[in-house]
Amino acid sequence: MIISYPGLSKLKTKEDIQKLENYLPLLENLVHNVDLVSSNRHMTCWISDLKIRWSSGLTSSSIFHLSGPKFYQINDLHFELGMSLFLYGAMLRERALEVLSTNLVQSAILFRKASGVYHYLSHEVLPPYRVHCPQKGLRKQLLL
Numbered sequence: 851m852i853i854s855y856p857g858l859s860k861l862k863t864k865e866d867i868q869k870l871e872n873y874l875p876l877l878e879n880l881v882h883n884v885d886l887v888s889s890n891r892h893m894t895c896w897i898s899d900l901k902i903r904w905s906s907g908l909t910s911s912s913i914f915h916l917s918g919p920k921f922y923q924i925n926d927l928h929f930e931l932g933m934s935l936f937l938y939g940a941m942l943r944e945r946a947l948e949v950l951s952t953n954l955v956q957s958a959i960l961f962r963k964a965s966g967v968y969h970y971l972s973h974e975v976l977p978p979y980r981v982h983c984p985q986k987g988l989r990k991q992l993l994l
Contacts, residue, residue, distance in 0.1 A: 863941060938967055946958075
């Protein structure tokens with residue numbers, strides 16, 4: 851038997867959004883300052899020693915879920931910023947869907963905010979990485 855608490859998921863989404871709203875300015879400030887001193891040899895060594903790990907909720911490491919989620923490790927602050935912004939946009943969208951039936955104005959505000967996050971991500975954060983993407987067949991790879 852599965853017991854569900856509908857109010858709990860809404861509260862968790864709201865709390866996660868608040869956590870991200872606290873984390874993102876700190877991360878953006880860190881990325882900006884690291885970029886300013888990226889020519890410093892000590893800073894380059896420190897950054898290369900970072901261990902940033904992400905897991906996907908869409909995959910697991912085994913069929914029986916015995917060993918938990920599979921973690922992906924990329925040692926790059928810009929990747930962390932991109933993933934955090936994407937997560938923030940997704941959480942805003944999720945929250946907008948939660949309040950859609952009860953508060954249309956709040957839902958529209960949250961959808962606009964999520965749209966702004968994705969716009970910022972696509973126009974400011976991701977463009978420098980387009981040089982690393984293969985142009986031929988990119989549309990096919992992205993299933994567009």
